[in-house]
Amino acid sequence: MALEDEQDANTLQWEVSVTLSSNQPVIGSEIFTTETKLVNSYHTIGSLPPPPHSFVYTWYRHSIPCSVHHHKLATVQCTSCDKLNASIEKSYHCSSKCFSDAWNKHKKYHHWAAHAARNNSTGNQQDVKKLRSSGSWPNLIDGSVLDENAIMVEEDNIWIKNTLNSNLKAQSSNDVVFSVLTYNILADSLSINALGYCPKWALAWEYRQENLLEEIIKYDADILCLQEVQCDHFENFFEPELKILGYSVMYKKKTGAGLFTAESEKSTNHGCATFYHSKLFKEIMKYELEFDKEASSVVNALEPKIRFKGSHRLTSKDNVALVVVLESLQNGSNRDAFQSRICVANTHIHWSKGHEDVTLFQVAHLVNGLEKIAQSQQIPLIICGDFNSRPGRYVFCYWQSGSH
Template sequence: MALEEDQDSKTSQWEVSVTLSSNQPVIGTEIITTETKLVNSYHTIGAPPPPHSFVYTWYRHSIPCSVHRHKLATVQCTSCAKLNASIEKSYHCSSKCFSDAWNKHKKYHHWAANAARNNSTGNQQDVKKLRSSGSWPNLIDGSVLDENAIMVEEDNIWIKVGSSNTYVPTLYDCDFRLRLHSAAVDSSLGTRLSPDNIVVTDPVIKPSHPPRKMIRLQNTLNLNFNAQSSNDVVFSVLSYNILADSLSINAFGYCPKWALAWEYRQENLLEEIIKYDADILCLQEVQCDHFENFFEPELKKLGYSVMYKKKTGAGLFTAESEKSTNHGCATFYHSKLFKEIMKYELEFDKEASSVVNALEPRIRFKGSHRLTSKANTHIHWSKGHEDVTLFQVSAYSSFLHSDGVEEQWRKMNSQTSEPAFTFFSDKFFGTLDYIFYTDNSLIVESLLELVDRESIDNNGIPSPAWPSDHIALMASFRLRPPSHWGLSPPPFPLNPWHLVALN
């Protein structure tokens, strides 16, 4: 008994002071305990503390089951998520729990649907969607938790996620608070010298790259045109290679695996695409199942129509060939501005095969690259065939002919009149992406600003902040008035390069 009282007095005599490098956790950014010290609880001068070490435990805040409040929620009703319903009733601790509660729970959907209609013009609650809804099986990193890994406090549940003086937040932590428990331990006796010091952080956020804005051009070549009319036709085009998931596996060792996970990248990609609000979206490397299950339904909600063309291949079927042909090009367009007049599906390999086969054997391989290199298309590029790029001219050269955009000039390659890079990995960086336009019928109004290497992780992309190995390009065009078409009007879209036409 005396020993316990003595230990209690020792524990109450000391307390741990902890300072974190940041109270705002960011996915992928290490949180460090910059200063941990043991101080006298009574703030009096006395004997120094005995030799000691510190122990740390990190927890992630989680949501309890709406039925069994002492249990961790691992599944979410997807109907509640779609209805933007209150989070309180949508979470359950197991599939069985959800099934047992279904008859009562489904009545809540009618109430939530009515509430959503009534609030359609107001601010709706931002519902946290657990990563268990959809393709993710649970919230606990795929591990089995024992009772010591969960801490329950009234309606709060905390899951143990780490036990060192640093912690790197992962995708599973996004939107949740972290909690650090620190204590001092007597080095010789192994007993606690202090109660737990508890620090609770702000909710974990996703890293985001610096916002990119549209740069309006002051083109000296177009100064003689009449004043612009409010009736002028202006539209914007976004081109973005989004890196198919099948091509990212094990390909980027410098990028954390959780940041390569499609569940993480798809949300970042969609958020970025929506933010640009382009009238035409030309997306490359769109995996077939991701097009059907994610991009098409999500972008249709925003008023986009779409045409999709899957990549085709030749030769024997192999796992590698399947990986390289399970994606394609998706061209989305605002249905209020454009309508589909004609649709062409052009396969460059097939169109050029007769010409390639007629070439001499010694130049057939190189010729195939030149004739099949590629409207929205995934253009061929490979080292040793740089001249192919010369056939694939660029809108970003307008930066070099415009005043007031000196900041963008340094991000350009003045010798080739193209961006310094649109692709950046640890093995290569350069320009692989372009936006084509017809000069006699269109004027480049503005361009999405370029990025420099300083704004991207030095190792390359993708990264936690950049969801693809390419950066997006975007241009805004103004239709030239008929008086400036020259000898003849622009060609009617009777060729495969024009996939959409003005309504």
Template structure:
């Protein structure tokens, strides 16, 4: 049903994009509000906002004065630039086929199409554009804007995810408030334009680097049938509630949560860890993103959030620690949640009255830890029941370098790696030779330090390999960045459960 226009409008639609640069594969989720322009309030009980997303119309590669209606599916498969694949009609496409086909042959010789390249594209029919729902039919009256551009309607939803075919094109969002009872417009049309869509940056690989295994004493023998190895990832992913007041060196489009979550998830899944410990996981992001996404990847999820919440404009949220484990390898045996401010409360109360106030401000931090005891499942070939249990402590402690005593009150695999004499020079340069710590796991505008650790018990676990570190050269542009979506870097180590030793007679 067509929206009826009125001569005057009582409302105004306000649209804000946190970044005007869209990225292929990353959802654009605008902030939209409706305010009153006059003395009468907005009829919140009976209005809605209609959304229409448009993209610049493609031009025929043969006839520059005509709009494209047909795209060559072979060009899409070969990732040939879209401008070379568009034609104004099927007849135009067939007439130019002999010359056009040469592009396919040249591109095939230059590159090999990978399975990954195929999966990220939604191939179009060579005879027409994709079918749209009846509500998404092109509105002829809205295909021209004030600048004389031609537009194709691509979505009637509030949000939009740019596709590969949108690369290099400008997007436009039209919003209007509508009275549901009378179907009349309550506001003027709000038009919001983006910059051209950019490609998602290619990931930088971080391989696992094996460590030399310590030779076992011949005077001891094992009581377990087989070795059991597992990997664990620790990653402070930078909660979105902490990105609004700093990180000016990072381009705004790479700070948007919809981009960072996509990049973080891609990185986390690629590491393929058996146990994942994430810190600074925003409470709503755990529920509506990380938990469902990693559940699809075969993980079970546990979460402990902080107590102090902040208002983000539409809800109260906080951050916390999230632990994920492979459900085909482990089951939860026990769980314990730690709130460090409760642990420090008896200490503060035991002080002299004139010292309590300062000690309270100094020690009472809203940091938390999540402790879970995992038991390996029966097919993991571990004989001893106690030996088959792993205690995983996922802790987010105070990071302020001025408060080392607070860290000590609240509380490494990479150090054992740093002792390996066979370490390559490239890896050696990423370690502090005095402390045997990584050169950095955190970088901000103020300082770069090692703030992240994976601690383990030496008598029951042995380090098999660690995730390659980054150095100052790798993060020269600062953190976060388009490549690395947190101000911390991920740490990962694979461990072997040491067999229970006894003297051999």
């Protein structure tokens, strides 16, 4: 900061250096700087009041951390990143060896930055991929699910028993090799009450979003399944950032935001997002499952005396699942269609204390529908998501043995 005396022909200048003595990141923190506070700070330097003056100030980092070893200071910067207008935070390294060791991963940033620059310069943004018509969810209203021996009422719980067929055989996808990442990223609208042990600055979305993106990029997965993706963050951050990296995207938000919900609340609603590399896969069919709607048909099939209780427990939940059938494009050609296809499901299952029967119902309903999709096309199946279950609990046992 520099203070200049406007009355003296020989202008006097003072420079004041201010250090933030905190390990807390600047991102997510508020810094208030006003002329009054600066004048008061100046006044404490001498005995005379400050003369009429003007001031200028600039905030900057005195030391820059290495993008790989965050506890070390950077001494080397990649000049290519600067030329490509890439994120400079990723261009700093603590030593030449650090830069050399990280080169194979780091050079990917150059490709992404160049790709983004070409799109911006030509004005040819990636076309928004129009999703194919969503297929209807396989009908589960049949004797295998709703016979009188499959439903049990126990106090305040409604249990769906033995609904997992467990007859899917191991299937090959013609030696197609790919990687899958599933991640509940914690919606910002839920973070305040979710992690009471975590400092507020670490939960700030401005701080978390870049760390999340950096971690996701490092895994370099061919298929990404993210849960608790807030609507506005999907549209303004994840979708554009991951499209630049060559991902095709699809999104299904929870059904909690209704017609009379405020727009601000709709934007902070969250859901499931699935991304896949467009050079490796193309979309064949997409299914969207809303558990509350699917539960309505199940409740209607219950006996009248338990129908109200079943409706209260099963149809008031807004959880969803996003299912896509992908076809491999590896080796640059479409091989036998069914041998190169795979079904990928992404979901976030309900949980609340005393409602484990609802959690189990949603998982069982999802699996039964997925089995029908996989069997009808004879394709492998991958199920990703947050199932809100721990080892030894009903849902976990259901995955293991086909019953609870």
